[in-house]
Amino acid sequence: MLRFRAFRIVQWLMERLPRPLAYALAIVIARFAYLFARGARRALEENLRAAVPQVSGRELRLITWNNFRNHSKAYADLMRLPRARVEELQPLLHVEGMEHLEAARAHGRGVLVVSAHMGSWEVAAAIWSATIAPVSLFAEELEPRELLDWYRRTRARLGISVLPLNRAGLKQVIKALEAQEMVVTAIDRDILGTGLVTDFFGRPARIPEGPAAIALHKGTPLLPVCVYRLPDDSYQAVGYPPIVAEPTGNRNEDLRRVTRQLVAHLEEIIRAHPDQWHMPHRIWEHANYPAEATAKVTS
Amino acid sequence: MKIGLVSPYDYSHPGGVTEHLRHLGGWLGQLGHEVRTFAPSSRRGAEDEIRDFYRIGRVFPLPANDSVARITLSFHIARRVQEILERERFDVLHFHEPFLPALPLTLLSSSHAPHVATFHAFAKSNLGYYYGRPILKQYLKHLDATIAVSPPARDFVRHYFPQLDPCVIPNGIDVDRFRPGQTPIHHLRDDSVNVLFVGRLEKRKGLLDLLRAYQYLQQRVPRSRLIVVGDGPLRGKVESFVSSHRLDNVVLAGYVPAQVLPRYYCSADIACFPATGGESFGVVLLEAMAAGLPVVATEIPGYLSVVEAGVDSLTVRPKSSGELGVALTVLARDSYLRRKLGQAALAKAQRYSWPMVAARVIEVYQEARETRRALSEKEAEPSVHHSLPSVG
Numbered sequence: 001m002l003r004f005r006a007f008r009i010v011q012w013l014m015e016r017l018p019r020p021l022a023y024a025l026a027i028v029i030a031r032f033a034y035l036f037a038r039g040a041r042r043a044l045e046e047n048l049r050a051a052v053p054q055v056s057g058r059e060l061r062l063i064t065w066n067n068f069r070n071h072s073k074a075y076a077d078l079m080r081l082p083r084a085r086v087e088e089l090q091p092l093l094h095v096e097g098m099e100h101l102e103a104a105r106a107h108g109r110g111v112l113v114v115s116a117h118m119g120s121w122e123v124a125a126a127i128w129s130a131t132i133a134p135v136s137l138f139a140e141e142l143e144p145r146e147l148l149d150w151y152r153r154t155r156a157r158l159g160i161s162v163l164p165l166n167r168a169g170l171k172q173v174i175k176a177l178e179a180q181e182m183v184v185t186a187i188d189r190d191i192l193g194t195g196l197v198t199d200f201f202g203r204p205a206r207i208p209e210g211p212a213a214i215a216l217h218k219g220t221p222l223l224p225v226c227v228y229r230l231p232d233d234s235y236q237a238v239g240y241p242p243i244v245a246e247p248t249g250n251r252n253e254d255l256r257r258v259t260r261q262l263v264a265h266l267e268e269i270i271r272a273h274p275d276q277w278h279m280p281h282r283i284w285e286h287a288n289y290p291a292e293a294t295a296k297v298t299s
Numbered sequence: 300m301k302i303g304l305v306s307p308y309d310y311s312h313p314g315g316v317t318e319h320l321r322h323l324g325g326w327l328g329q330l331g332h333e334v335r336t337f338a339p340s341s342r343r344g345a346e347d348e349i350r351d352f353y354r355i356g357r358v359f360p361l362p363a364n365d366s367v368a369r370i371t372l373s374f375h376i377a378r379r380v381q382e383i384l385e386r387e388r389f390d391v392l393h394f395h396e397p398f399l400p401a402l403p404l405t406l407l408s409s410s411h412a413p414h415v416a417t418f419h420a421f422a423k424s425n426l427g428y429y430y431g432r433p434i435l436k437q438y439l440k441h442l443d444a445t446i447a448v449s450p451p452a453r454d455f456v457r458h459y460f461p462q463l464d465p466c467v468i469p470n471g472i473d474v475d476r477f478r479p480g481q482t483p484i485h486h487l488r489d490d491s492v493n494v495l496f497v498g499r500l501e502k503r504k505g506l507l508d509l510l511r512a513y514q515y516l517q518q519r520v521p522r523s524r525l526i527v528v529g530d531g532p533l534r535g536k537v538e539s540f541v542s543s544h545r546l547d548n549v550v551l552a553g554y555v556p557a558q559v560l561p562r563y564y565c566s567a568d569i570a571c572f573p574a575t576g577g578e579s580f581g582v583v584l585l586e587a588m589a590a591g592l593p594v595v596a597t598e599i600p601g602y603l604s605v606v607e608a609g610v611d612s613l614t615v616r617p618k619s620s621g622e623l624g625v626a627l628t629v630l631a632r633d634s635y636l637r638r639k640l641g642q643a644a645l646a647k648a649q650r651y652s653w654p655m656v657a658a659r660v661i662e663v664y665q666e667a668r669e670t671r672r673a674l675s676e677k678e679a680e681p682s683v684h685h686s687l688p689s690v691g
Contacts, residue, residue, distance in 0.1 A: 134482040156484050156552060157552050159555075162486050
């Protein structure tokens with residue numbers, strides 16, 4: 001409750017400030033988080049070390065700091081959504097690879113957009129939903145409940161349906177896909193801990209197999225998409241060629257193959273923008289995380 | 300035809316008249332007419348976003364009719380208006396709420412084009428009309444044809460200006476935008492009965508009555524949800540009512556972008572409009588009906604000119620949360636009745652489609668031009684006779 005109160009106070013302020021000031025505040029908050037949320041910082045550093053092993057320790061720290069900054073700005077964007085006029089946000093979203101989306105749509109089985117927790121994907125999805133086409137989000141249930149409700153309301157205002165990662169949610173996802181809609185999900189973190197152990201940046205990690213399973217079962221094309229922030233604080237969304245899963249008969253092997261294919265795409269995307277991969281959580285099973293990193297941090 | 304549409308209200312602020320102008324302008328443009336829009340706007344740069352838009356005057360929010368009218372009081376705009384009029388040479392100028400200061404009144408007195416005026420408002424009384432009558436009377440002769448959006452709006456304006464006889468042309472709705480079967484907001488579309496309210500959160504929209512009625516409904520039909528679309532000054536009060544009465548399943552969606560709004564109608568089972576008065580029409584009612592929703596509305600003149608009780612809606616007395624609660628409960632329990640009313644509503648909404656409305660407005664334009672032509676011929680004749688003796 002206390003956390004939600006604090007969130008609402010910052011949110012109240014963020015949505016009333018002009019955008020540049022809101023970002024300035026976000027950077028101040030990022031500074032504090034960087035200094036005091038040590039667990040999150042170390043977990044992020046550890047994850048980034050795996051993603052971009054070639055960089056020096058100093059560079060890695062710089063990337064981590066930039067990542068905190070961008071993450072905080074992404075939160076500022078999210079907090080500003082309740083008052084945002086989407087019509088004014090629209091020019092801020094640049095889209096590349098629209099033809100891949102069209103190609104995926106042409107299959108007539110809906111589109112499952114697969115992404116990582118990157119950039120201001122919340123805002124990108126919101127702009128997309130309010131101006132181009134309906135979007136459903138297949139996403140984790142946040143704690144506490146008030147925060148979840150706030151997220152839901154904020155997204156729903158912009159036409160985004162938020163479907164929980166459970167059986168009921170899955171049913172609605174399939175219904176939405178059958179109605180030719182677009183469903184967005186991020187697979188770089190397995191909240192439920194039931195995913196398929198897959199090679200992720202050369203280390204075994206649990207990756208949700210849901211998208212691959214839906215693709216194999218329903219023939220839905222999977223569209224890897226990445227969203228990142230440009231230096232002028234506008235958003236770039238890039239679509240990649242869709243992956244159409246062909247079942248070969250061996251279900252487990254198929255799941256592994258398709259999931260790995262998706263992860264390969266995400267690796268490439270993350271390597272290109274390590275400062276925008278907002279993942280201050282434990283994702284690898286046997287990685288060398290500090291003990292604090294396993295504690296739940298602000299997600 | 301070259302048509303100028305004139306609005307007294309802030310164009311960058313959503314509202315009934317503004318929306319009306321936007322659509323009417325759009326449809327007239329599609330029918331091949333050249334359309335310009337005059338309005339004040341609180342936002343600079345509005346000209347760049349909207350085509351053929353003249354932004355004239357600064358905006359002042361004035362409390363009126365239990366709401367806030369955002370109009371301009373800049374009277375020094377006459378010169379600029381004059382320049383534009385000379386350059387554009389309109390075939391028709393169409394005023395919306397012609398007697399509001401300052402933009403419509405200024406244009407009305409400086410233009411010589413045929414004038415059509417539409418009256419949107421309805422209220423118990425209008426002190427501005429009452430006290431302004433002696434002055435406003437002089438403007439009456441500048442109007443060649445008048446339109447009212449509903450019988451109550453017509454009666455209202457005739458109460459103050461009996462010499463006017465407006466024809467009733469209803470507001471239009473975009474039946475392509477508001478139609479059944481669009482993608483709902485999935486997480487609202489479970490097995491609950493969803494009651495939808497759309498409107499500004501202000502006193503006269505009666506939302507607090509609806510909240511009390513919803514409390515009644517929740518006790519009888521626990522699987523129900525109230526979705527409130529819109530924002531406004533009453534928001535804090537609504538939020539505190541919800542939390543202090545521990546109302547479950549109330550979704551305060553806030554201001555929803557235009558493109559998403561139809562999907563909210565498609566996520567609902569019942570639309571409820573409990574306004575306490577001061578409504579001359581009910582565009583939201585028609586939007587809901589066009590989405591095939593049964594309507595629960597209050598018995599106020601503006602709404603009654605749109606809905607037909609028992610055919611496409613259930614109606615209750617205004618400010619009576621008890622009756623409202625009963626009506627909602629009856630509908631929430633009876634899916635057959637909802638379907639039946641919804642189908643009738645859908646059929647009726649088609650009669651209010653914009654192409655039909657725009658065609659009728661154009662007829663009035665023609666009428667106004669003929670009136671004006673006849674008038675100027677009449678004026679021209681005596682002046683010729685008059686000038687002859689002076690020559691001789």
